[in-house]
Amino acid sequence: MKKLATMMALGLALAAGAPAIAHESPARHGGIVKSAGDLSFELVNKEGRTTLYVDDHGKAVATADATGTLTVLKGTQKSETALAPGADNTLVAKNAVALEAGNKVVARVTLPGKQPVSVRFAVK
Numbered sequence: 794m795k796k797l798a799t800m801m802a803l804g805l806a807l808a809a810g811a812p813a814i815a816h817e818s819p820a821r822h823g824g825i826v827k828s829a830g831d832l833s834f835e836l837v838n839k840e841g842r843t844t845l846y847v848d849d850h851g852k853a854v855a856t857a858d859a860t861g862t863l864t865v866l867k868g869t870q871k872s873e874t875a876l877a878p879g880a881d882n883t884l885v886a887k888n889a890v891a892l893e894a895g896n897k898v899v900a901r902v903t904l905p906g907k908q909p910v911s912v913r914f915a916v917k
Contacts (some may be wrong), residue, residue: 810827828855829912836898836914843886845876853882854904861902866888876902892916 820826824837824846832854835846843863847854861876861884876884884902892898898914 818851822846824912825916826913827912829910832910834900834902834912838890838892841889841891843890843892843904844879845884847882847884847902847904856882856884856904858905859884859902861900863890864899864901866893866897866899867893867894867895876900 800809810858818826818828818833818835820835822835822837822844823839824835824844825833826833828834831846831849833850835848837844837846845861845863847856847859856878857861859876859878862873864871864873864888872889872890877887878884884900894917896916898916900914901909901911901913903909
């Protein structure tokens with residue numbers, strides 16, 4: 794009976810963690826991937842240019858009419874920049890953004906016909 798209870802507890806623990814693991818996509822562009830709602834967002838900062846890639850279960854989401862903001866928190870300092878539609882499934886920061894280890898980043902994205910989505914990143 795003890796063995797059955799242990800196995801059931803282990804099964805429930807694995808099942809509870811599975812949805813979160815299954816929805817998170819791998820980083821395709823060398824950035825940080827986080828999920829919010831039904832979407833995956835990859836934050837990429839290369840050569841002073843910050844780009845946010847938007848996917849829905851591995852499929853690119855068109856961002857042609859999307860809007861958004863990117864807020865960077867560095868200790869007590871806060872900076873914000875607008876996100877503009879880029880090519881295909883990207884939103885690009887309008888201003889240069891310096892991301893450093895320890896920064897917290899919040900992206901707020903509104904896709905056409907959908908409710909705004911906020912996604913949080915921790916830069917390592």
